[in-house]
Amino acid sequence: MASPQPIPRLVLCETGDPGVPGLESYSSYCVKAHRGLKYLGLPYERRFGIPASFKKYNPTGQVPVLLVADEAVSGSSDILRRIQQLAGRTFHETDDPKLAAEAHIWEEYADTAVSGFLVAARWADERNWPRVREAFFRPLPPLMRPLIALGFRRKLVSSLMARDVWRAGEATCWRKWQEQLDALELRSPTDGFWLGRFTVADIALFSHLHSFRQEETPWQRDQVAARPRLSAWLDRVDAHTRQKAPADDVPRAVAS
Template sequence: MKLELCEVADGEYGLKSLSPFCEKAHRALYFHKLDYIRNHTGRPSGHKQYNPAGQVPVLLIDGQPVPDSTAILIRLEELSDKTLLPADPAECGEAWTWEEFGDSVIAQYIPVARWLDERHWPLNKHYYSQGVPKPLKSFIENLVRKNVGKAYAKRDVLKQGMDAAWAEFERHLDNLEARVPATGFWMGDALTVADIGLFSCIQELRIPTTPWHRDRINERVTLAGWLDRVDAATADKH
């Protein structure tokens, strides 16, 4: 069986990818101990032949595409003797709910923090002009930022403005800090899709290119400790 993960460029700071959804796929593949190769493009649309939506990741299984990170988690359960799903149906449902919370709630803050927050844009803009001739870099960076700003202005995350978005982000962190276990993993002693899904989104904001968010996360010491445990259990050591 040949597994090929279609994604965007390499990550940094201990992350395989700067996309939370690609990072989720990497962590799950490592947990399941499945060998795979990586297929990079500069933009998600570079893999559009495998996913008409032009989004990543896409996992090719013997050439057959499985788009969407959650669908990849489901498919990996069929390919491995290991599992990220609790045996109890109620706990399994809760684990998937937390995985979705990462995708639909936490992930929305990542592009806002990187592209639209004035404190962080200078630390991130070079990612969007890699390979572009120097005279065009500033133009491309500003164009990307303008388009992202236009798209996110219509979304709930920025409906009340940037300050309100970050106040809401901190409320989410407080709620997660109140819920996270002091030992073990999100649902108990074993890793689940809840850990993989939440970690992949929160950890993307816990890096030097988003220092305000990194510091707010690390202030929640129980949450930070859980992130470190998930990282240690799912990071590719190679």
């Protein structure tokens, strides 16, 4: 990649900080953006708001959105591509096109299949809904909270039906989820990273799977924990991406 230029001001538009140690956001896509920025050592600011408040940057009203000076980059995958350009290097630090292609496939799997189960765990699973409602809607005025929460829930469960995640019912959804976890457990590396070296596959898979490992989804959290190889890999990626890169690896200073 080309040599990095001075880094413009970076602002990550996202939902509020959950106040959970080791979890930057309840949005797994925002977690993905955070971990990519931290891994590349890019300084950035955070701007909180409900997703609709960022429609001027992204007409879909979805987060994350990364403001690169006057440029708005929406969608976690596009954000990761853009910040690699800014840093002047890739996550995997190699020009191997096959590695990049496989990493992209795993990223798509994480962003579609795994994220669908996460939405189901939070918004459709009755066991989790009281905890999710309390955690996600706590900032709202108490009188408005139930109505707004119910509206969001209906919309998201409807999207799960359209994505065929919840169409066959709860039992089928969680049977398939356990099958996916079993396959991921068998595929998990015993050491190192998903494709041998660190890639975007690690960031994407981690961001969604780590989001299951929270108090709001205890059954799903315990299912992940029951897979030791998968859990150990998640812990390795967590440690590898939680802090910014060492000073010697940080690209150019932020432009004034």
